[in-house]
Amino acid sequence: MTIIKNTGGFVPRDRSWQPAALTPQYKTSVKRSPQAALLSFPTTLSEETNPVFGHNMLGELDNNLIHNYAAAGESAIGPRIIVHGRVLDEMGRPVPGALLEFWQANAGGRYRHKKESYLAPLDPNFGGCGRTITGEDGSYEFRTIQPGPYPWPNGMNDWRPAHIHFSVFGHGFAQRLITQMYFEGDPHIWLCPIVGTIDDKTAVESLIAPLDMHRTVPMDSRAYKFDIVLRGRRQTFFENRVEGM
């Protein structure tokens, strides 16, 4: 029997902290949620490995949404902000080399997407996507404009809070995560059926970025701080014991 060198499996997800699949107030979830129970098993190499993305894949403006779609000499319209934070695991360890992708609507709440029909206009100098890779300490930052809230066809008068979508790759495919960042003080947060898919108030609060005056650049950009936590990895050798030990 081959004994596999293993750096430790991932800690199981707390599914009561995470949103359930079926959350009827978010109508689309009704027919897109599995009815059978999920099958549990310990993570294997298939979940404990992950593609590596090198810093050399990034373009100079990939983390600057104010300028990465703008014509020369132009910039996106809207409140200029810096979003920064760290990617950590549940043990509090930084996650370096993590690829973050983010996308958002423009200042008026309009997405640059052909299936979007909201009457707020597109900004010709705003595309709405960016990406970056965390540094050795797990930190990241990017510049953008603060997105606007937008209406969506769920209830008859549902509005999404201002938000930025995040897609995150950690060090194992088991850590793969997509989430949304909200802004401190937005009253739409507590009305939103998508936010409401999360039961725990503390869990919701962990997605709300506070205004960060320490990182605000005077006369230029305000800053918001948003830390992201990925699943932790055990450091155990028990499962690698040679037979008979």
Add this chain to the structure above:
Amino acid sequence: MVQKLEYLKESPSQTAGPYVHIGCTPNFTGIEIYGEDLGAKMKTGPVKGEEITIKGTVFDGTGTPLRDALVEIWQADAAGLFNSANETRGQADPNFTGWGRSPGDMDTGEFTFDTVKPGAVPFPDGRMQAPHVTFWVVARGINIGLHTRMYFADEAEANAVDPILTRIEHQNRVPTLLAKKDADGVYRFDIRLQGEGETIFFDI
């Protein structure tokens, strides 16, 4: 009082929403900022092993195809090695990334991956797992990404002793994880989110 366990909580997931492609496959939506969409190509040169195509469609609980899903796959190379920093058993095929991302066809929702048939990968206890491809599906209406695996119907012998497949209590659901090879070398793997023929999803 006992000491406090000072672990952080994982960030809660939220749906990828209907416009996930703006962020993950921007070129597909006509936003040309990056050279090409990430995960569009899994082969960066001549690869080892049997080259295959995986096609499929994600269906909702009414049997309607999802035309706004984003599907990602992660797999070993033909020798069963991952192109990953965590791979300690050897050097994976440098021309094969192992990771693919497909936005699906704009009209039909059908996803496509040009890849290679993966080799077998060991389970933590040393038993061999049957060749498989890990799938991750996100979309509007899906609050947390759905993990599943595609196995190959033509690997019956390996499938019969696979540590995961044999663990499934309802063996009549195993076929939902098996892809069948078409005559043209294409494996078809449809994913049913809900109801009759519901795909087995994993909590890993």
